[in-house]
Each structure stands twice: as structure tokens, then as C-alpha cells.
Amino acid sequence: xxxxxxxxxxxxxxxxxxxxxxxxxxxxxxxxxxxxxxxxxxxxxxxxxxxxxxxxxxxxxxxxxxxxxxxxxxxxxxxxxxxxxxxxxxxxxxxxxxxxxxxxxxxxxxxxxxxxxxxxxxxxxxxxxxxxxxxxxxxxxxxxxxxxxxxxxxxxxxxxxxxxxxxxxxxxxxxxxxxxxxxxxxxxxxxxxxxxxxxxxxxxxxxxxxxxxxxxxxxxxxx
Amino acid sequence: xxxxxxxxxxxxxxxxxxxxxxxxxxxxxxxxxxxxxxxxxxxxxxxxxxxxxxxxxxxxxxxxxxxxxxxxxxxxxxxxxxxxxxxxxxxxxxxxxxxxxxxxxxxxxxxxxxxxxxxxxxxxxxxxxxxxxxxxxxxxxxxxxxxxxxxxxxxxxxxxxxxxxxxxxxxxxxxxxxxxxxxxxxxxxxxxxxxxxxxxxxxxxxxxxxxxxxxxxxxxxxxxxxxxxxxxxxxxxxxxxxxxxxxxxxxxxxxxxxxxxxxxxxxxxxxxxxxxxxxxxxxxxxxxxxxxxxxxxxxxxxxxxxxxxxxxxxxxxxxxxxxxxxxxxxxxxxxxxxxxxxxxxxxxxxxxxxxxxxxxxxxxxxxxxxxxxxxxxxxxxxxxxxxxx
Numbered sequence: 001x002x003x004x005x006x007x008x009x010x011x012x013x014x015x016x017x018x019x020x021x022x023x024x025x026x027x028x029x030x031x032x033x034x035x036x037x038x039x040x041x042x043x044x045x046x047x048x049x050x051x052x053x054x055x056x057x058x059x060x061x062x063x064x065x066x067x068x069x070x071x072x073x074x075x076x077x078x079x080x081x082x083x084x085x086x087x088x089x090x091x092x093x094x095x096x097x098x099x100x101x102x103x104x105x106x107x108x109x110x111x112x113x114x115x116x117x118x119x120x121x122x123x124x125x126x127x128x129x130x131x132x133x134x135x136x137x138x139x140x141x142x143x144x145x146x147x148x149x150x151x152x153x154x155x156x157x158x159x160x161x162x163x164x165x166x167x168x169x170x171x172x173x174x175x176x177x178x179x180x181x182x183x184x185x186x187x188x189x190x191x192x193x194x195x196x197x198x199x200x201x202x203x204x205x206x207x208x209x210x211x212x213x214x215x216x217x218x219x220x221x222x223x
Numbered sequence: 224x225x226x227x228x229x230x231x232x233x234x235x236x237x238x239x240x241x242x243x244x245x246x247x248x249x250x251x252x253x254x255x256x257x258x259x260x261x262x263x264x265x266x267x268x269x270x271x272x273x274x275x276x277x278x279x280x281x282x283x284x285x286x287x288x289x290x291x292x293x294x295x296x297x298x299x300x301x302x303x304x305x306x307x308x309x310x311x312x313x314x315x316x317x318x319x320x321x322x323x324x325x326x327x328x329x330x331x332x333x334x335x336x337x338x339x340x341x342x343x344x345x346x347x348x349x350x351x352x353x354x355x356x357x358x359x360x361x362x363x364x365x366x367x368x369x370x371x372x373x374x375x376x377x378x379x380x381x382x383x384x385x386x387x388x389x390x391x392x393x394x395x396x397x398x399x400x401x402x403x404x405x406x407x408x409x410x411x412x413x414x415x416x417x418x419x420x421x422x423x424x425x426x427x428x429x430x431x432x433x434x435x436x437x438x439x440x441x442x443x444x445x446x447x448x449x450x451x452x453x454x455x456x457x458x459x460x461x462x463x464x465x466x467x468x469x470x471x472x473x474x475x476x477x478x479x480x481x482x483x484x485x486x487x488x489x490x491x492x493x494x495x496x497x498x499x500x501x502x503x504x505x506x507x508x509x510x511x512x513x514x515x516x517x518x519x520x521x522x523x524x525x526x527x528x529x530x531x532x533x534x535x536x537x538x539x540x541x542x543x544x545x546x547x548x549x550x551x552x553x554x555x556x557x558x559x560x561x562x563x564x565x566x567x568x569x570x571x572x573x574x575x576x577x578x579x580x581x582x583x584x585x586x587x588x589x590x591x592x593x594x595x596x597x598x599x600x601x602x603x604x605x606x607x608x609x610x611x612x
Contacts, residue, residue, distance in 0.1 A: 005385060005392050009446060009456040019381075019454040 029115025231518030240476030253352025305369030
């Protein structure tokens, strides 16, 4: 009964490619958005779990600041004034860091949302592709940095293994190195994944634009 | 398919094929019972749980999806509700694991349909009913597989109903909700389906869960992108499929009654149903989620008798109170044997095709009993002179 309709199913090569690219673009857009949210969660969790450490770091920092200022100052400065200067500076630095962090977050969110909108045919955008390039470059360099760190650690491990009978506390050193290496490896994986997502997003957003132009121009490949 | 087709339409088809009212009642009861014979029910009558032909939602929720659990699920669903179309289907550039699931995709007029119908030849009416259920479902459940698999059974938002509009058709994108308590709303194009889960083997990805009840509604035509389709649109024309299913049921039952010499694929009893074809087509096109009343009216018109409402407990006492050596002669006993035979046949075919998804199958004639308790009942019955394979 639907014989005539069957012929109008969009199963030409162009349509298939476009559907595949649309879905990949959408998935990478969600991935980008997801990584941004993950960064925020990671920050919150880090502050929450390391809160005591953070407090200790701030108070140690204050002591050091007072001591260093005392050495270099021309005359005695009141502790309250020094405290105010220290915490004021910390606040400014913190604010700058947070601002940069939030901007980076919004950067990724913008890329993700634009990619999803492009994939669903809602809006045509171009700026997000440039931003995605920047993101890809950033994560690629980041990954290279982590890889370098890991290779240093492995190199360090080898040297320690060679002198294992002679050095004290080698076992602890090895365990520390392994722990750090694992941390770095996890960071490398995340960074690589983000780079791949950004790359896939760029490739598929370009593909989608090209294919849509072809379809609009009426170029259909028979299959 | 739902009760409307498995019970009332199968009754009508049985009458068309020449069965008496009583025989048609036994057949249609068995056909419908396939959807309800769960391990829970079998436990309540102290029957063999391996004869289960379906799984309730509560059973599926608790079902493990490790290797053995998946094999258990696949044995049930592939044997009775999603009969595989081509166990040797080829697909390029895919893993063995993917191909094994791809080969379980259901479609009508596959070779296993012949095996299913022939298995019921010269057997009980209950076996006939089971075969008719399986046959009917090959039409409704096309394009889905009876094993939990995201990469085979998933669908997405690209789901459009095709609605007749004058000489042509118009498309309407369907919306899905995941509230299992909500009802489908055909007027507004909102249907309930299972929740999307990224896990490959979750029961949410079993069969046509991701398409909700759409395959079971006779009125609907739609196009969608099945996960296995490599982004190709697939068209499902339920009114056409259902009338073909009905005509094939009649043809199959004419064969089983001995009116036809062979059962062949792509063959239908159009001539038999011709006087009522228009009425049936109108019934199938009615935009309603339950055609039971209409099918019942047709069946009663054909036979001149009243079709009793389906009652899951109708034959329970008979089975429970029967002596152990008489249980196989009760209604449920015959159904159980038919179900085991069907499950054994399909599982065996899947295994022999080199596909382990439904588990290991042992050829008892060649290799002897190998510790699989599922089919002891069949062996015992055969040993007593019973005629199941």
C-alpha cells in the first residue's frame, strides 16, 4: 500500500552521509558540553576534598608572607595590615582564576551547544568551529605535556630500579612515582579524549555544512 | 502483537482455515498464552520453568544480563516473539559479536517459519497455537531482535508516522515518553518507550522496547532509523503486514489441517479471506490501540459462536490436580511440550549456525544427555512414546 511512498524514502548516499555526520556532530557537541560540566564538578570536588589542605596552605602562606615581608620591609608593619594585604591579594588572584575558569567553561559550553544546534538543523554557526580549533590545540598541547611528564617518570623509575639495592627508601619512592604516574596517565587520557572530541567536532561540522550545501544544490548521488 | 490479534484474530483465522469453534478456541488460547506463560506462572502450577515462553516486566527487571542470563533471555524471545529471519546473514566490517546479534533480526517469511509450522504438523492444537503466535509476530516485530542489544534494537528521534492524506501521505514526527504508567496517545503522536541506556546488554534494549508498542498497533505506518540500518530509513506498514500475517495464518492452519500439501513462504490464503478482506482491512486501519472488540465480533460472526474471554487461570486447576503421569495430557501439559519443542528447535538452529547467543544446544540423538535440564521433559516424553522431536 505504501509502494509510492517507499520510493521517497531518503536513502541516497548523500542523505546517509549527512545523517551519520549529524549524529556524530551531536554526540561530540554533547561530549564537549559534558567535559565542561565535568571540569566544574572536578573543581568543586577538589575544593571539597582538599578543603583542609587548602586551609593549611593559606595559613602557611600567610606566615611565609609575614616572615618575608618582615625581612624586606623598611620598618615594622602591623599584622592586621599584612593579613589584609595577603587575603586581598588572594581574593583577587582567586577571582581572576575563577573568571578564567568560568570563561573556559563557557567557551566549551558554547562550542557544545552550537554543535548540537547545527546537528539538529536549528542554526547555522561558524564561530564555534574556530573555538573548537583552539580547544583542540589546547588539549593537544596539554596531552603532549602529560606524556612528557609520564615519560620522565618512567625514565626516573628505570634509574631507580637499576640502583634498587643501594638507595634507601626506594620502595616508597617507587610507590610515589607509580601514584603520580597513574594520576598523570589519567589526566593524559582525559586530555587526549577531549582533543579527539574537539577534532571530531571540527571534522563533522565541516562535513555537515558541505553536505547540506550539496543537498540544497540538488546534487544527489544515486546508490 | 497484542491480545486482539493473538487471541481473537487467530480464532478468526482458525475458523477460516476450517477448524471448529472448540478447536479454534484451543488454538487461539494457546496463541495468546505464549505472551503470558512466564516462569512465575509455571512456578505457580509447579510446571517446568524451562517451558517459559515469555518474561514479565518484573522478571526482566530482576533478570541478570551476564552470559547465561542473556542466553536465557534470547532463548525465550528469539524462539517465540522475534523469530530470526536469516541465521546466516552476512554483514561487512563488523565484529563476530555484532554479526551474531545481527543474525537474530526478525522478519517475515524466513526459513525458520517453515520449521516452526512443520513442527506443529500432526501435533496438538496447543502446538498449532504456539506456531501461529510465532508466525504472527514475525510480521509485527520485523526489524528487531529477540536479544538485548543497543546496536541492533535502538531507535532515535528520527521516527515519523506516515498518515494517509488524500491521494498521498503526510509525515508527523512521533514523540516518546518513558513513563511506563502513561498511555499511548495516537491522536497527538505521543507513545511510551523504554528509556535510552548506553549499556549494550540492558533489557531496555530487548526487542522493540525502544519503539514502544508501535509494532503491535495494526493501524500505524511509520519510518524510522533502526540501529542496524546504517542510517537508512526503514518503512513499516502495519496495516499491510497485519493483513499478510492474517492471510498467512489461515494458509498455515489449512496446511496443518491437511487441506494443503505443503507450507511455502510468501504464500497466503487470499482466496479464503476474500469475502471479508475489506472488512478486515477496515478493522486494521481503525485508529485505536485495541482491536479486540472488532476482531471478536468478526470471529463470532464467522463461527456463530461466542468466543470466551481469555482467562489465564482457565486450565490451571486441571494441570495442578492431574496425576504426574497424566500431566502431559492436560491442556497446559500439551502447551508445555509444544513450547519446549519450539524452543529446542530454534535454539538448536541458532547454535548450529555457529551462533552462541542463545546458548549451547545438544543433539541428544548423537551426543546423549549432556546435563542441560531444560529439555529433560521432551526426552522423557519421547521415551514414553510421545511424538515430539
